[in-house]
Amino acid sequence: MEWLEVFDISLFRSVLRSMTPIALIGFGAAMCSASGVLNIGLEGKMLNAAFIGVAASYYSGSALTGFIAGVSAGVLTAILFGVLSFNLGADEVLAGLAINIFAIAFTRYLLETLFDRRGFFSDPSIQGIDPIEIEFLKDTRFELIFSGFTPSVYLVFFLAILLYFVYYKTRLGTAIRATGENPEAAEDAGINTLRMKWLTVIFSGVLAGIGGTFLSLENMTLFTEGMSAGKGYIGLVASSFGFNTPLGTFGASGFFGLGDAIGIRLQGVYELDSRLVLMIPYALTVVVLILIGVRQRYRVRRVPIDISE
Amino acid sequence: MNKKQKELAIEVKGITKSYPGVVANKSVDFTVNKGEIHALVGENGAGKSTLMKILYGIEQPDEGEVSVNGNVVQINKVDAAIKLGIGMVHQEFHLVPSFTAAENIGLGEEPRNSNGLINWDKLNKDVSEIAEKYGLDVDPNLRMIDASVGVQQRTEILKTLYRNADILILDEPTAVLTPQETDELFQVIRSLVDEGKTVIFITHKLREVMEISDRVTVMRDGEVQGVSETKKTSVKELANLMVGREVFLQVKKEKSKPTDVVLEVKDLWVHDARGLVAVKGVNFEVAKGEIVGIAGVDGNGQTELVEALAGLRDTSRGEILFEGKNIEKNSPRQRRREGLAHIPEDRSNTGLNVRLAIWENLIGTSYFRSPLSRGGIVSMKNILRHSNELRETFDIRSPGVTIRAGSLSGGNQQKVVVARELSEEPALTIASQPTRGVDIGNIEAIHEQIVEIRDSGKAVLLISAELDEVMSVADRVGVIYEGEFVEWVDPSKVNQEQMGLYMAGIKG
Numbered sequence: 070m071e072w073l074e075v076f077d078i079s080l081f082r083s084v085l086r087s088m089t090p091i092a093l094i095g096f097g098a099a100m101c102s103a104s105g106v107l108n109i110g111l112e113g114k115m116l117n118a119a120f121i122g123v124a125a126s127y128y129s130g131s132a133l134t135g136f137i138a139g140v141s142a143g144v145l146t147a148i149l150f151g152v153l154s155f156n157l158g159a160d161e162v163l164a165g166l167a168i169n170i171f172a173i174a175f176t177r178y179l180l181e182t183l184f185d186r187r188g189f190f191s192d193p194s195i196q197g198i199d200p201i202e203i204e205f206l207k208d209t210r211f212e213l214i215f216s217g218f219t220p221s222v223y224l225v226f227f228l229a230i231l232l233y234f235v236y237y238k239t240r241l242g243t244a245i246r247a248t249g250e251n252p253e254a255a256e257d258a259g260i261n262t263l264r265m266k267w268l269t270v271i272f273s274g275v276l277a278g279i280g281g282t283f284l285s286l287e288n289m290t291l292f293t294e295g296m297s298a299g300k301g302y303i304g305l306v307a308s309s310f311g312f313n314t315p316l317g318t319f320g321a322s323g324f325f326g327l328g329d330a331i332g333i334r335l336q337g338v339y340e341l342d343s344r345l346v347l348m349i350p351y352a353l354t355v356v357v358l359i360l361i362g363v364r365q366r367y368r369v370r371r372v373p374i375d376i377s378e
Numbered sequence: 379m380n381k382k383q384k385e386l387a388i389e390v391k392g393i394t395k396s397y398p399g400v401v402a403n404k405s406v407d408f409t410v411n412k413g414e415i416h417a418l419v420g421e422n423g424a425g426k427s428t429l430m431k432i433l434y435g436i437e438q439p440d441e442g443e444v445s446v447n448g449n450v451v452q453i454n455k456v457d458a459a460i461k462l463g464i465g466m467v468h469q470e471f472h473l474v475p476s477f478t479a480a481e482n483i484g485l486g487e488e489p490r491n492s493n494g495l496i497n498w499d500k501l502n503k504d505v506s507e508i509a510e511k512y513g514l515d516v517d518p519n520l521r522m523i524d525a526s527v528g529v530q531q532r533t534e535i536l537k538t539l540y541r542n543a544d545i546l547i548l549d550e551p552t553a554v555l556t557p558q559e560t561d562e563l564f565q566v567i568r569s570l571v572d573e574g575k576t577v578i579f580i581t582h583k584l585r586e587v588m589e590i591s592d593r594v595t596v597m598r599d600g601e602v603q604g605v606s607e608t609k610k611t612s613v614k615e616l617a618n619l620m621v622g623r624e625v626f627l628q629v630k631k632e633k634s635k636p637t638d639v640v641l642e643v644k645d646l647w648v649h650d651a652r653g654l655v656a657v658k659g660v661n662f663e664v665a666k667g668e669i670v671g672i673a674g675v676d677g678n679g680q681t682e683l684v685e686a687l688a689g690l691r692d693t694s695r696g697e698i699l700f701e702g703k704n705i706e707k708n709s710p711r712q713r714r715r716e717g718l719a720h721i722p723e724d725r726s727n728t729g730l731n732v733r734l735a736i737w738e739n740l741i742g743t744s745y746f747r748s749p750l751s752r753g754g755i756v757s758m759k760n761i762l763r764h765s766n767e768l769r770e771t772f773d774i775r776s777p778g779v780t781i782r783a784g785s786l787s788g789g790n791q792q793k794v795v796v797a798r799e800l801s802e803e804p805a806l807t808i809a810s811q812p813t814r815g816v817d818i819g820n821i822e823a824i825h826e827q828i829v830e831i832r833d834s835g836k837a838v839l840l841i842s843a844e845l846d847e848v849m850s851v852a853d854r855v856g857v858i859y860e861g862e863f864v865e866w867v868d869p870s871k872v873n874q875e876q877m878g879l880y881m882a883g884i885k886g
Contacts (some may be wrong), residue, residue, distance in 0.1 A: 197592045238495040238496055239494065239496060240486065240488055240490070240496060243477075243485060243486075243496070244485075244486060246474070246476075246477075247474045247477070247485055247486075250474045250476060250477075251472060251473065251475065253470075253472040254469075254472040254473055254474050254482065254485065255454075255485070256472075256488075257456070257468075257537075258486035258487070258537075259456065259457050259460070259486050260485070260486050294464040294684060333423075
């Protein structure tokens with residue numbers, strides 16, 4: 070019985086860790102979608118942030134510097150996306166794709182030129198971000214459950230609630246939602262829709278930056294090529310699955326986190342093909358997309374013709 | 379105080395505004411008295427919209443000055459207009475569909491608590507109060523997605539009132555309303571004026587001008603043609619001023635002599651793009667030598683019905699018999715070959731490719747046929763000859779057939795569509811909103827053409843949201859409401875009021 074309890078708690082902790090980058094991306098994507106921007110460039114923003122975070126931490130020897138540099142990299146990449154789509158009029162989807170591809174090449178190039186490494190970079194002088202021990206939970210039964218995570222995990226909970234209020238209780242939130250749904254109505258009401266779009270894109274850049282440094286400085290302290298591993302896309306799906314709302318995205322991210330965590334668990338417990346197990350989160354993404362499709366179909370379901378005559 | 383000297387809400391002096399290639403406003407003078415209902419009439423392109431955009435801060439004039447309540451002002455953006463107490467209700471509503479009425483009304487100006495969060499309760503209460511004061515029946519908690527057109531319009535009016543507008547500009551507000559809804563709107567307008575507001579009412583429906591306005595300004599070609607007290611003018615006089623020549627308001631035609639049935643629709647059901655039933659088991663026939671009209675407020679299944687007939691939308695049940703044969707499975711091209719032509723309602727998206735040349739649009743349905751092409755190769759010589767012939771026959775006013783269709787005026791664009799569709803002498807012509815966005819002068823010509831087709835022994839199915847149009851052109855009229863025909867009438871034997879009830883779904 071005790072064995073089972075520990076197992077449950079560690080699975081729960083694993084879920085929280087797995088869902089963190091997905092939720093961070095998901096919140097950004099949800100805000101962007103609400104303002105009418107389809108931002109598929111989050112994957113690239115996260116990857117750039119992961120690398121720059123590691124590099125800055127390595128050179129400065131400071132985790133905080135690494136974090137700030139990583140977030141800045143996310144924001145700069147977001148600005149690049151904004152300039153491409155808003156100022157130069159590029160198609161948003163193509164701009165996002167370009168950024169994702171660019172990030173892969175850019176991080177690989179820097180990996181080779183700065184550190185003369187291929188594939189991954191790991192070094193004792195990279196300072197990681199430490200977990201937080203929550204004092205008031207010490208020696209209570211909740212210590213095992215909630216204490217000792219890195220900051221981003223807690224940030225996700227905080228953001229879910231904060232964004233809920235921003236969405237539904239502030240002028241900013243209604244302005245963003247109006248911008249996405251009917252820009253003319255928003256402009257009519259004196260809302261600068263372009264500013265709203267920039268705001269959500271920059272915000273998503275900040276979150277993608279935090280997500281990136283979570284991967285390379287919080288979970289582990291290393292960079293591997295393509296370490297974002299599709300989390301930017303999964304976050305996008307999570308936001309869509311959660312109706313682009315803060316709480317919905319939070320829930321959907323938890324679902325993906327669960328899939329991820331169970332995958333990791335299965336790897337250890339059963340003698341399954343580990344490569345197959347690693348595919349679980351991605352297969353889950355496809356399943357969720359199918360569910361989204363079915364949900365939409367159900368919504369526009371043809372009203373049956375009444376044949377009673 | 380001199381009582382005769384009325385206070386001016388708006389005074390516009392010598393406004394000139396040019397766009398590349400067009401002068402939209404030529405030294406326009408325009409005054410609106412405080413507390414009056416002022417109608418601004420003119421055809422499309424007459425310059426009404428430009429003038430209103432200048433008043434509302436969307437456009438800046440090249441020359442001239444604007445005074446509001448006696449003070450010369452610079453209205454360089456919409457915010458400035460709103461601060462001056464000017465509100466505008468656009469023809470296309472600017473509403474957020476998933477927001478409630480109150481959320482739309484308060485957008486950007488929501489009342490806040492001391493903690494910075496929006497006080498939704500106060501907003502709902504404020505909205506209810508204003509709605510009650512002006513007799514605007516709107517439930518603050520109703521989502522716009524579920525609201526009728528009338529409610530949406532009232533929400534738009536409330537939006538301006540919530541922002542303390544004293545001068546309301548209503549741009550073609552009756553275009554989407556049934557006659558009864560129009561009456562309701564007029565009551566609202568009167569109560570607004572009773573409460574001291576000033577209303578500028580833009581329209582091209584002269585009957586409404588006579589009914590609601592105190593004064594009227596007529597514009598044509600960017601210039602003011604005349605200003606008058608409504609009492610001292612007539613529909614006829616206004617129409618002549620608008621068009622610049624004598625206009626025949628009544629379509630001249632003989633009694634119809636229908637012969638063989640061309641189109642027979644039996645128990646037809648059609649779904650719309652959202653998957654809802656749009657056409658609910660309609661039955662009707664169209665015979666050679668008659669014009670069958672379909673009247674109704676936009677969005678009652680007309681679009682889906684026409685698309686199903688033209689082959690652009692799948693039917694869910696029922697039969698479409700064309701000259702006795704079921705054409706339900708036939709492609710649009712096959713239907714055309716059988717002799718069914720379609721003038722679509724959305725001219726610039728479905729009717730034409732506005733980025734292509736006139737000749738390309740003219741041959742869009744026939745380029746693959748001899749002599750326009752032989753063995754899969756098009757013959758430019760034959761195509762240009764064919765296009766130029768059509769240009770002359772249908773009086774398309776353009777320097778040539780090689781210019782972009784999009785550069786033509788609405789009326790001439792419509793002529794391109796009509797020329798293409800009629801060039802193959804179809805047995806049945808489906809004309810959907812054929813005069814939408816076309817000015818009065820050209821409307822007359824299009825109506826004459828439709829009657830001509832009929833008189834040459836062909837059939838016409840005319841679908842229009844303009845009640846006057848169906849009533850004056852068609853020989854038989856079916857009124858459609860929520861996908862069903864409410865009633866079939868002889869237009870010469872029924873009055874506007876009765877039609878209005880039918881259009882609202884109320885059977886006689």
